[in-house]
Amino acid sequence: QQQVKQSPQSLIVQKGGISIINCAYENTAFDYFPWYQQFPGKGPALLIAIRPDVSEKKEGRFTISFNKSAKQFSLHIMDSQPGDSATYFCAASKGNTGNQFYFGTGTSLTVIP
Amino acid sequence: NAGVTQTPKFQVLKTGQSMTLQCAQDMNHEYMSWYRQDPGMGLRLIHYSVGAGITDQGEVPNGYNVSRSTTEDFPLRLLSAAPSQTSVYFCASSYSLGNTEAFFGQGTRLTVV
Numbered sequence: 001q002q003q004v005k006q007s008p009q010s011l012i013v014q015k016g017g018i019s020i021i022n023c024a025y026e027n028t029a030f031d032y033f034p035w036y037q038q039f040p041g042k043g044p045a046l047l048i049a050i051r052p053d054v055s056e057k058k059e060g061r062f063t064i065s066f067n068k069s070a071k072q073f074s075l076h077i078m079d080s081q082p083g084d085s086a087t088y089f090c091a092a093s094k095g096n097t098g099n100q101f102y103f104g105t106g107t108s109l110t111v112i113p
Numbered sequence: 114n115a116g117v118t119q120t121p122k123f124q125v126l127k128t129g130q131s132m133t134l135q136c137a138q139d140m141n142h143e144y145m146s147w148y149r150q151d152p153g154m155g156l157r158l159i160h161y162s163v164g165a166g167i168t169d170q171g172e173v174p175n176g177y178n179v180s181r182s183t184t185e186d187f188p189l190r191l192l193s194a195a196p197s198q199t200s201v202y203f204c205a206s207s208y209s210l211g212n213t214e215a216f217f218g219q220g221t222r223l224t225v226v
Contacts, residue, residue, distance in 0.1 A: 008154070034214070041155075043203050044156070084226030089155055100146070100171065101215065103155035 003027060004092050006104025013111050019077040023090035023108045026071065030092040034101070035064065035075050038087045047088070048075070080111045119218035123180055126194040126225045134189040134221050136204030137155045142216070145187040149173065149200040150220070155159055156203065160224050194225045 006023045013019045023033075034049035050057045050064040050073065057064045063076040077084055090104040120135045138145065146161035148221075158171030164180040176198060178190040187206075191198060191209050205215040 002155075004155075009153075036217075041219070043205075043219050045217065046214045049214070054151070100158055100161060102172075103148075103157070105153055105155040 002088060002105065003102040004104045006090050006107060007057045007103070010108045011110070013080045013109065015082060015111055015113050017074075017080050017111075019080045019084070019109055019111070021075045021088055021090070021109075022072065023104050024070075024072045025041065025102075026093050027092070027094075027102075028071070032093045032104075033064070033066065033073050034093075036089045036091060036093050036103075037054065038089065038106075040092060042079075044089060065098075080109075082111045082113050085109055086113050117204055117206055117216050117218035119202075119221050122219065123220060123222050124224070126191070126192060126223065128196060128225060130194050132191050134191075134195065134202055134204075134223070136187045136189065136218060137185050138187075138204075138206040138216070139185065140206060140208070140216065142206035142208050143184070143186060144209070145181065146171070146205050146215075147177070147179065147187070147189045148203045148205065150203060151200050159189065159202075191223075194223075196225045199223060199225045 004025050035047045036044035037047040038044040048059050048062050052068050060079045066073045088107045091101040093101045117138045125204045147159040148156040150156045162168045201220045204218045207213045207215045208216040
């Protein structure tokens with residue numbers, strides 16, 4: 001059973017457009033929600049993360065929106081660039097469990113010049 | 114500071130062979146874990162460790178063993194390789210208890226024939 005559901009599986013966006021990736025979870029014990037970015041042949045790298053006490057977090061062109069009541073969170077990439085083309089994973093974990101992340105299935109983003 | 118180092122990068126095994134995937138980190142992180150990445154399934158936790166001498170099972174532990182004799186090293190052993198273990202394996206580490214950034218290695222691509 002997938003604890004974190006992610007959509008869409010793939011996304012094609014024009015340069016300068018907005019990319020939106022959505023995730024949903026069921027376990028209300030989750031209290032940390034990171035997004036990881038992965039380029040081909042590389043390991044995932046942390047992009048941005050949020051805790052459920054805030055509804056939004058912004059870092060540069062990347063924003064996480066968090067809806068605790070709906071148990072959903074999303075990643076918005078503003079002014080998408082070709083260099084943003086990568087696979088994005090949402091994840092969730094519980095506070096006292098170290099590195100025990102539950103990952104979504106990933107979204108392959110392609111930004112067309 | 115090399116971060117998380119995994120060896121080998123690529124490996125082909127025959128069914129029934131055993132091998133050890135190596136993982137080392139030089140950041141003095143307490144927490145280390147192993148994930149496997151399969152197409153359409155994201156990353157799934159195999160085993161994790163919260164410190165030297167302490168390990169536990171994740172979502173998909175069957176067919177794998179781990180040990181943690183030092184803070185730096187966390188090897189993953191495949192006891193009797195099966196084609197279902199064909200995957201990309203990632204080792205990750207993080208600093209402390211609670212929700213903190215996980216640093217991933219570059220991965221080991223394993224094919225079992």
